[in-house]
Each structure stands twice: as structure tokens, then as C-alpha cells.
Amino acid sequence: MLHLRVLAPAELTDDVVAILESDDAVSGLAVVRDSALRPEGDLILADLAREAANDIVDRLRETGVHRRGTVELQPVETWISLSGLRAEVRTPGYSADSVVWADVTQRSYEDTELNWVYLSFMTLATMLAAIAIIVDSQILVIGAMVLGPEFGAIAALGVSLVRRRYSLLWRATATLGLGFIAAIATTFVLVLVGRMLGWITSESVEGVHPETAFIYTPDRWSFIVALIAAAAGVLSLTSAKSGALVGVFISVTTVPAAGNIALGLAFGAGSVIWGSTLQLVVNLTGMALAGWATLALQKAVWSRISLRREKTAARARRRLI
Structure with missing residues (x-):
């Protein structure tokens, strides 16, 4: 499991949220509006299966959020979540085998x-x-x-x-x-x-x-x-x-x-x-x-x-x- 943290300008927030909301590999999603100062905008938090990280990062890059904001990926060592387990089961491949190219x-x-x-x-x-x-x-x-x-x-x-x-x-x-x-x-x-x-x-x-x-x-x-x-x-x-x-x-x-x-x-x-x-x-x-x-x-x-x-x-x- 990976934790995704995005600092996005307000005008890109809806695009980022739409990408994450539509992906079955994302098990948790939160948006904190008007909380970011640099860049001025929103904080977006998500949990996702490691196997899907490359696809999601590629789609986020297409929005340009990495140029105007920040995209961070952090490994989650220990987690307890039924929705997280279901996300990993739904995502093809195995976490240990996956390569996060970023x-x-x-x-x-x-x-x-x-x-x-x-x-x-x-x-x-x-x-x-x-x-x-x-x-x-x-x-x-x-x-x-x-x-x-x-x-x-x-x-x-x-x-x-x-x-x-x-x-x-x-x-x-x-x-x-x-x-x-x-x-x-x-x-x-x-x-x-x-x-x-x-x-x-x-x-x-x-x-x-x-x-x-x-x-x-x-x-x-x-x-x-x-x-x-x-x-x-x-x-x-x-x-x-x-x-x-x-x-x-x-x-x-x-x-x-x-x-x-x-x-x-x-x-x-x-x-x-x-x-x-x-x-x-x-x-x-x-x-x-x-x-x-x-x-x-x-x-x-x-x-x-x-x-x-x-x-x-x-x-x-x-x-x-």
C-alpha cells in the first residue's frame, strides 16, 4: 500500500480528484480545501495499491499538477483497512513485484x-x-x-x-x-x-x-x-x-x-x-x-x-x- 499526497492549485483539484475517485485501486481519498499556501490551493490525500502507482502517477502528470504543485508517494508499512485489502485484491499483480518508476x-x-x-x-x-x-x-x-x-x-x-x-x-x-x-x-x-x-x-x-x-x-x-x-x-x-x-x-x-x-x-x-x-x-x-x-x-x-x-x-x- 502507498500513501499519495498532492498539493494542487485549486483549478486542478477537481481533475486530480476525478482521476483518483474513478480508480478502483484507490481505497481512501480526502480533500482539504484551501489548506495549501505554496502553491495556493488544496491538499489531496489518498491510499492506493502499489501495483497501480505507475498508472495513477502517469495520469496525474497529464494534468500538469507536478509542474504547479507537488506529488508525493510514501510507502505504508502497516495498515488495517478492509477497503485497502479489497483495492489490492482488485488490482492485478503483486505488491512485492511492482516497480514504482517515479x-x-x-x-x-x-x-x-x-x-x-x-x-x-x-x-x-x-x-x-x-x-x-x-x-x-x-x-x-x-x-x-x-x-x-x-x-x-x-x-x-x-x-x-x-x-x-x-x-x-x-x-x-x-x-x-x-x-x-x-x-x-x-x-x-x-x-x-x-x-x-x-x-x-x-x-x-x-x-x-x-x-x-x-x-x-x-x-x-x-x-x-x-x-x-x-x-x-x-x-x-x-x-x-x-x-x-x-x-x-x-x-x-x-x-x-x-x-x-x-x-x-x-x-x-x-x-x-x-x-x-x-x-x-x-x-x-x-x-x-x-x-x-x-x-x-x-x-x-x-x-x-x-x-x-x-x-x-x-x-x-x-x-x-
Whole structure:
């Protein structure tokens, strides 16, 4: 169940109310007249089945209320309502499967902001990955994977293609590229300092690493793991159920590969640089492709469900006539 909150100019209120009143997925509706100051107008509140959110939002956008007012969607964690239950039963599909595109798109823009927090997490994760390789620790590699913030930007690539938001595509690409460059550059400088102090030797970089060798030795499984991880990650981001997201973060080796690139650059180890770069490219490519394919499939499925919902509503209207 979702809660809808609309601030609408008075001249658009009747259009908004008509859309909500005519939809069987709406279980509760309230209008508070002359209560809004900016924009000057009315407050409209409604409860609706999550499965119908995209159709209702699209129809609200056609009125232009989002340009002159505000449209908000909020998840309702706990609710007790017979009319709400009936609305969910009447609406085709399942709440956990539904994708609220307005929410997904907004989060994609937020996740692709190249801000101080993003760069800090990316740099700290890359530094931790470099240390993990030096001491040959799988636990630290997992820590670096969890700490890395890049998955949101990778998922945004798929959202931008499916929703045809090409400004988001450019933004996500720039955030990923600049984020990795900044993290690798910072880690590279710190590795040089460690080398000068004698804390890091060429043997610790180019020697045998039985626990972390997978970071710079990509194979067919690297690509398959990236595909599976990205598909699971996108599903957890778009679904009402997101418990699998933590598991996704520790299933791919993008940040660890970036840390190893910094180590290789500091010691001029060509094989380390090449292997880690290939691993990074393989993972980013696999994750981007899987993210796009998962979102495209979800869009196709929900387009059919929306069409079925429209046909059901049309039959109901004909019976009333």
C-alpha cells in the first residue's frame, strides 16, 4: 500500500480528484480545501495499491499538477483497512513485484550525485581493498565490497536506458568514471607513501596471493557472477522487498580491482594493472547489461499488467452503464 499526497492549485483539484475517485485501486481519498499556501490551493490525500502507482502517477502528470504543485508517494508499512485489502485484491499483480518508476528514477538521480560522501566512500573502500590485497585477506576484500557505493550508479545506467533519461546516463557514467579515477589516484599516492616508508614492498604486490588472486585473474565466472549480482541488486532496489541487497554488494569485485590498479601503478606492475583493469571492465559491463535487461523485463511485464488493469476497469464501467 502507498500513501499519495498532492498539493494542487485549486483549478486542478477537481481533475486530480476525478482521476483518483474513478480508480478502483484507490481505497481512501480526502480533500482539504484551501489548506495549501505554496502553491495556493488544496491538499489531496489518498491510499492506493502499489501495483497501480505507475498508472495513477502517469495520469496525474497529464494534468500538469507536478509542474504547479507537488506529488508525493510514501510507502505504508502497516495498515488495517478492509477497503485497502479489497483495492489490492482488485488490482492485478503483486505488491512485492511492482516497480514504482517515479521512485526508482528519483533514487537513481540521488545515487549518481558526485558529492563528497560518494567520493569519500569510494576512496575509503578502494584503500581498504588495497590493504586487503597487500595482506591477502578475503575478509577485508568483502569489507571493501560492502563499503563501495558504486552499485547505485551502475543500476542508474540501466534505469536511464529503460526510461530514456539520457541526462541520467551521462550523469551516471561521469559519476562512475570520476569516482573510480579519484579513488585510484588517492590510493596510488598513499601506496607511494607506504612504499617510501617500507611498509609496502613489490613482493606484497606482485607475489602470490592465494586468497585474493581472483581480483586480478578474471574468467568466465567473473562475468556470470556480475550478471547474477546486478540482476539481484536491481530487483532489490525496485521491489518492496530489499533484503537481498547486502548479499549483492559482496558478490562483485569492482572496488577491489580498483585498489589493485592503484597498487600496480605504484610499483609499475603491468600484469597486475592489466588483470585488475580487465576484471573491473568485465564486472562493470556485466552489471550494467544485467541491470538494463532486468529493468527492461520488468517494464515489459508491468506494461502488460497495466493493460490488463485498464481492460478490467473498462469492463467494470460498462457494467455500471
